[in-house]
Amino acid sequence: QVQLRESGPGLVKPSETLSLTCTVSGLSIGGVYYWGWIRQPPGQGLEWIGSIFKSGDTYYNPSLKSRVTISLDPSKNQFSLILRSVAAADTAVYYCAREVRTSLQQVVVNWFEPWGQGALVTVSS
Amino acid sequence: EIVMTQSPATLSVSLGERVTLSCRASQSIRTSLAWYQQKTGQAPRLLIFGASARANDIPVRFSGSGSGTEFTLTISSLQSEDFAIYYCQQYSHWPPNVTFGQGTKLDIK
Numbered sequence: 001q002v003q004l005r006e007s008g009p010g011l012v013k014p015s016e017t018l019s020l021t022c023t024v025s026g027l028s029i030g031g032v033y034y035w036g037w038i039r040q041p042p043g044q045g046l047e048w049i050g051s052i053f054k055s056g057d058t059y060y061n062p063s064l065k066s067r068v069t070i071s072l073d074p075s076k077n078q079f080s081l082i083l084r085s086v087a088a089a090d091t092a093v094y095y096c097a098r099e100v101r102t103s104l105q106q107v108v109v110n111w112f113e114p115w116g117q118g119a120l121v122t123v124s125s
Numbered sequence: 126e127i128v129m130t131q132s133p134a135t136l137s138v139s140l141g142e143r144v145t146l147s148c149r150a151s152q153s154i155r156t157s158l159a160w161y162q163q164k165t166g167q168a169p170r171l172l173i174f175g176a177s178a179r180a181n182d183i184p185v186r187f188s189g190s191g192s193g194t195e196f197t198l199t200i201s202s203l204q205s206e207d208f209a210i211y212y213c214q215q216y217s218h219w220p221p222n223v224t225f226g227q228g229t230k231l232d233i234k
Contacts, residue, residue, distance in 0.1 A: 036223075045212065045225055045226070045227045045228050046161075046169065046212055046214075046225040046228075047225065048214075048222075048223035048224065048225065051223075059220075059221040059222075061222070061223075062126065062220075062222065095168055095169075100174075101216070104156065104175040104178070105156070105175075107155045107156050107157055107175070108157065108216070108218045109156065109157045109158075109159075109174060109175045109176075109216060110157070110159070110174075110216040110223070111159040111171055111174040111180075111214070112159075112161075112169075112171065112214075113170075113171035113180065114171075115168035115169055115170075116168065117168055118168055
């Protein structure tokens, strides 16, 4: 059974850097899947942040791309999120998830499953 | 960027009712659409992928349909555990991007 768990500081000061780690159990992150980060501000909807493949291939939400870095640590079976120059608008529950990407009837599709439990990160001085 | 619009924002329904939720894409995404259910305080749960394929362990009362720009999620007979927020999510292959709809909340009538 694949499980993911986010960890990292719950409070970050404005203009500083948010750093989270996702630990994966039950499956090697060096396999055929992508690994992604999604966030959800309090009371709001879901926003995809970005995803990474075992090769280091990454793709990011264009609106966050200039501030985001996602990386892998296969030796620890973890992947990480760095978000620079944070502001109050970055306060959210941050989820990590496995991203499945495949071709169905000649259409490239994707989905996120399973998800971690989420980690609330508050940006405040 | 492809914008996903869900309607309605909130739907008040009764147990046993048939429910249809809508999701519209701002341009064609063929069948690259997934649906998620999120209950309060929990992570989203995958229901449907590829617009119409049911995920593992998802009850048969959940079904998805559509292609191009118009998609629906149908719950054939609403159960008490189905009251939640439902999100659609699209994937565009090039340039790679993922966007979610703003969600539809199912309330008890």
